[in-house]
Amino acid sequence: MPEERLLSAYRKMLLIRLMEERIGALFTEGAIAGTCHLCIGQEAVAVGVAEALELGDEVVSCHRGHGHLLAMGGEPARLLGELMGRQIGYCRGRGGSQHLSAPGIGLLGTNGITGGGIPIATGAALSAHLLRTGAAIVCFFGDGATNQGVFHESLNMAALWSLPVLYVCENNRYAMSEPVCRTVAGGDILARPRAYGISAECVDGMDVEAVEAAARRALAPLRAGKGPAFIEAATYRFCGHSKSDKLLYRTREEEAKWRERDPLTLTRLKLEKAGWKETLPWIEEEVRRQIAEAEEACRRSPLTPPETALQGVYADA
């Protein structure tokens, strides 16, 4: 990655990190209701993949999708607004944390059903293929989702029909409290896409440059009509599964080990080495201001009126 691009990737990762932290705090305060799944620790996957995308490409994400939205250029105020039920929210609060959609920036949607987005992404790729749009579709999901039958059904069809879809599995070692070794028989996630003849690669999900490079490697043949590709990004969620998680199923040592590979730290070190040390605090300040402004914009936006909840069940012709 050229240094300027790395800098902007860093900025995006930082935006995701600080937004997620802010969302967590608002949740604790009670300003956000419901549930939310933060992606702290996994920022490099979202940003690395997004950096490899082109205009017109589309993303389908899962329950842990705030980072994917922001990486695609989502507006923090509209994300916050969605979580806080404001008019400004991407779906005016109808969707909430797990059901975001911003097709205008290429985020087709996030999904509360584990694995539910995988056939949908595959279907978007069918459209791209048949309508010759040239778009690539990216589908994000976790290690746990690879145990859903629909994951297999979808990959099989994508391979049979040579669809332009890149499957990105964020292997953060756990599905909620269940470690991969107790849910993925054989322990080898890559064996799954490979069983369908899909070329698959594991990448260091804490290294945004490595992720971007892997995504580009995967996307080039895919764009050339060679069919789907698969990336397993080795990563870790630093926070709990959701806000109520007490993290009893893993050790503090394991967490500390992964924290050493914090994607933000790794990128910061690279940038410092490259002579950008002075710029970094300035970026951080800018991001913090951006978030503060977003929060203000969100709070200024009116709550979505309750009576609107009865509208729009059906689309008009």
Next chain:
Amino acid sequence: MPEERLLSAYRKMLLIRLMEERIGALFTEGAIAGTCHLCIGQEAVAVGVAEALELGDEVVSCHRGHGHLLAMGGEPARLLGELMGRQIGYCRGRGGSQHLSAPGIGLLGTNGITGGGIPIATGAALSAHLLRTGAAIVCFFGDGATNQGVFHESLNMAALWSLPVLYVCENNRYAMSEPVCRTVAGGDILARPRAYGISAECVDGMDVEAVEAAARRALAPLRAGKGPAFIEAATYRFCGHSKSDKLLYRTREEEAKWRERDPLTLTRLKLEKAGWKETLPWIEEEVRRQIAEAEEACRRSPLTPPETALQGVYADA
């Protein structure tokens, strides 16, 4: 296989073949209603596997299950009775061709939902495992069923939990009209179990001795608690998918090529070579008589009274 066992395997295969032909004829005559999926051409798989089983082992089958029932020692009269809605039928006509059950002889059940029996077999293996019954469970299904998500979910669990279940995929090259090359991405069915770390082997499904040997090879470690195993039996259905199939999707040449490997012919040749030539017509006569008697017994059995259809929706405590 010792010659006497081969002879008795031949007898069983012949019983299946001639029963299926008779069932087909009765269907054409209108004496059997509904639908049925005959297993003509695939007899060696059912019989070869059944020969490797022990008392207490259990079988779960699919929509093409007449052969599995007979291979387990099912009574022709009770099979026919099931298809003809007689009291003598295994389920008195409630189940019909696709929903047979004869737990008394180890056939837990057949299934009208493609892939539906796979988790059920896996659950029976969970019982065997936890209740320490020592039983092995066999699950029969076709190539098409390996595209159902629940196939993958089940194999994953069986492998994770080291369950004593032998998955037997009868790859007869087609799921209804769809050839394997258009439904199984990558074309390699064995890659699927192997992705879960399940040891898997392909066997000549037209050779009853080869099938039996493969089943024994698979069952030994399985019985020793080493977890599930998988056999792909390469076979061919000589008849249509169901009685209404016009076989427009495959060539007569392909069929002729496979007919050369008719499992009954192959076994007959072996037995003739081994000096049993005289015995064979005698066996055939005996099987024909058995079928005629079964048909008579079936016709003697009263039709199941319609009012019974309202009973037994719920089990009594």
Next chain:
Amino acid sequence: MPEMYFSDAIRAALDEALTRDASVVLMGEDIGPYGGAFGITRGLHEKYGPERIIETPISENGFVGVAVGAAMTGLRPVVEIMFMDFILLAADQIINHAAKLHYIYDGQVKVPLVIRAPAGAGRGYGASHSQNLENVFLSVAGLKIVCPATPADAKGLLAAAIRDPNPVLFIEPKALYGARGEVPEGDYTVPLGVARLAREGKDLSIITYGACVPLALAAAGELSEGGLEADVLDLRTLKPMDLTALEATVAKTGRCIVLEEGPLTGGIGAEVSARIGERCFRALKAGVQRVAAQDTPIPSATPLEHAVLPSVAALLAAADRLFE
């Protein structure tokens, strides 16, 4: 107007949609050269090729989900579920995704998707190939449910369903595939949400749909001989239901039977009966009676199967109860 089979009318609607709109694709198992289990798509593969007539592996949740994603992004998939019973495998994609996304994504996406599902018993196929499962989907906001009873409606409703911007479950009563009737040629649509009075009477109403419409008409014939004239209302669209038509027939007759192929408990008839109770109580001269399949799985053997399915006799008995 030419006469044609119900099955051919469905094929005609598919054919015209494929010709009219390049974004229409068909998906399903064995819908190519084989023509589908009931021959509905016969000839379309030859005419439109494999990019429009997409054969799928046996992966119901997967290919319905693929159709949902495709519908969100510019295609108009028409999916065939070989037997309606198999739709349960795809219940998640239909209920949790197809039906909800337009609403929860606040109108940013549409899911113009049709799911064709041959339904019903009477052929001895057994419990996994004989169900009417429309009741399972009746509560699903965002989904429309349609079921034709005549060849003309089969064509017109399917054409309308394919043009609808919402997911539509299109139920094809297997028992009607062989029915014949006049069908308008060319571009022909029947609006969703509008019931049809299949017969006029003043003494009682039989409210039904799909394969039970002929049953209702047969019973109405017998009742007429006994001096009772029945309105027969063919709902055509089960969701959203034509409440105006419901109210009109009840206001006229004050006595209703709801008839369906599926099971009694939790059936479409429950909703119809509840609506009438809520909206037309004063007009009612007797409690709304339901006639439906018995609350059992569908057994395979023909006499057993008939014992659990609704019949003219059951309808006549229900009519008696209305005049007790």
Next chain:
Amino acid sequence: MPEMYFSDAIRAALDEALTRDASVVLMGEDIGPYGGAFGITRGLHEKYGPERIIETPISENGFVGVAVGAAMTGLRPVVEIMFMDFILLAADQIINHAAKLHYIYDGQVKVPLVIRAPAGAGRGYGASHSQNLENVFLSVAGLKIVCPATPADAKGLLAAAIRDPNPVLFIEPKALYGARGEVPEGDYTVPLGVARLAREGKDLSIITYGACVPLALAAAGELSEGGLEADVLDLRTLKPMDLTALEATVAKTGRCIVLEEGPLTGGIGAEVSARIGERCFRALKAGVQRVAAQDTPIPSATPLEHAVLPSVAALLAAADRLFE
């Protein structure tokens, strides 16, 4: 009798069943050390170990199917579906297999299986984590459906469900997990199929279940201040339904409201209303009124969510309609 939380009462039933019957096993996602998303199985892993408390991958159709096979062969699995919404993935195994096998295999197998499903909205979890889907299963012959409204019933009904030789869908209203009440100690069962009169009145009946029982009681309190005394009938078992209790309350009051958390159209209330219409028409003084969630997906933001859920105000409005 000790007071306990509804959630603890469920755990107590599980604990006692695990102790009493070695063939009982629990299955589900994160039900081990994590204790399940709602903490219901907390501590059971430590007490019974991983052979009894079986954590599964995220494979709903698969592990429910495994439970079906296990139930056919000697185990009594109690499966937790983390949120009821996910049960749609397992609809095939429940409807096409678990519920039918005893019947279609002519009694040669039984499927003693309990599926626990936390249901309901009000927590801002959004459309895929908030549904009441019991209506989807109401038509399924061979399945029982149970839903407790008090901690005592939570324990007693679950204990009975686990001993029942049939598949039972056991609905746990999330909104009640934090409710407290007296719960009998030790071996305690409440028979399936028997409703409970939660409050006695003579002027109208509110027929409901689960989390709506407290809502009904609250409304009954307000109505009482206005001089109307309501029977509140807690159905407890939705399938098979206690028709005797239904008839008794209708015979007494002649005016009914059916109340539920799930959507109006195609809901449990439709069946209740239809049954009353069929069986008690002469006793009715007004049409049966339904109060339920609006026919929309459940939106996430709290004010929107509340706008679509049933309320005391809606109940009072329905009561007004009964006396119009």
